[in-house]
Amino acid sequence: MSKVEEFEELRSLLFSIAYRMLGSVSEAEDAVQDTWLRFDASATRPASTKAFLSATVTRICIDVLRSARVRREEYVGPWFPEPLLTDPYQDPARAAELADSVSTAALLLLERLSPLERSVFVLREVFGFGFDDIAAAVGRSEAACRQLLVRARRHMRDGRPRFEADQRERQELATRFFDALREGDVLGLRDLLAADVSMAGDGGGKAPQLARAVVGADNVARLLASVYPRMARIDITFAPYEINGRPGAVFRDRDGRVLHTLVLDMLDGRIQTIRAVINPDKLRHLGPVADAWALTREVKQVRG
Structure with a gap:
């Protein structure tokens, strides 16, 4: 050989x-x-x-x-x-x-x-x-x-967390989460989130990101339900993927360019952590990368 x-x-x-x-x-x-x-x-x-x-x-x-x-x-x-x-x-x-x-x-x-x-x-x-x-x-x-x-x-x-959901439970929770996300269903989202859920994004200073982690089921559900329907109105779409062995999704702009990824971690039957990677340097291996700054400006102009 x-x-x-x-x-x-x-x-x-x-x-x-x-x-x-x-x-x-x-x-x-x-x-x-x-x-x-x-x-x-x-x-x-x-x-x-x-x-x-x-x-x-x-x-x-x-x-x-x-x-x-x-x-x-x-x-x-x-x-x-x-x-x-x-x-x-x-x-x-x-x-x-x-x-x-x-x-x-x-x-x-x-x-x-x-x-x-x-x-x-x-x-x-x-x-x-x-x-x-x-x-x-x-x-x-x-x-x-x-x-x-x-x-x-x-x-x-x-x-390590004391208990992680098995693969089937993870997938069922993720399916319900992304359905609620598409619909902007704040109550549906809140029911799936742990009381102390946290959401954070990695922009690396090169893309828009949360100033700090958003913590708490009410806060995270309201944020998600307000932002993602607006994103859909400017033709941002997402498709479910397994990312790093966990349920997640890849979000793309109207031209199919990668905007960010989202990964869910579950604990005790609820979504415990939501992590987004928005730094364009970390997305290039997935394909052409979207202009996150420009899309953020578009989203802000969309009326709720």
Whole structure:
């Protein structure tokens, strides 16, 4: 088998590792491409191509994470991962587990970890790598990697919600939510929201966004019911998608350009968190991006 064929067989795994490490589709794709360049330039064939490529992409991601710390500290407003519509790494036996590991909530928890903790957690807990391969990837002893995993598990466990809806319940709630959203049904929306629901948007200072998170079922329902019918009147549409393993939607302008994404997290049978990604830099992998500023001005001119 040629190098190209070996690499292509593992490309989806490498991307899935990199995305969970970085929370960015574009940066994950760059990391995979850099991994290929290093593999192609290597003079000898490794004993295990999978181990070599996984270690290489992990090291590249660690370097990116270390350089990204300052950028994310200076980020304008909330930082959310880039929306992922499809995780290319398929393992039917572990589909639910893989979907959970790529959820927005899980990726935000991973942001709390150091680059080394994050690497060890992703390689071990998500993809089941042995500690020998993990140690080689991160440049630490197996004993040190076990300690890093203990710390990472504790941070992840402490931040997880006590109960998440199963896939069927999530889909049923999402269907009712988006039906109510289309109709501008404030009472219908409120009935689906947790009392302490929060809604926030990631515009990164490059698109209109909420000045702060909107909290509370009444506040969120009224805001949604007032804004989205106006958006529909200027031909903004949305289509349901699974985004980061959770129910969501992609909103587009009249020309089909991407305006933003919306993702729902559920807890105890209610919608707990609503997150929108509006930053155009985080939407370009989904297609041509709309002018959010111009559309916002149009929406404001529409009478309720």
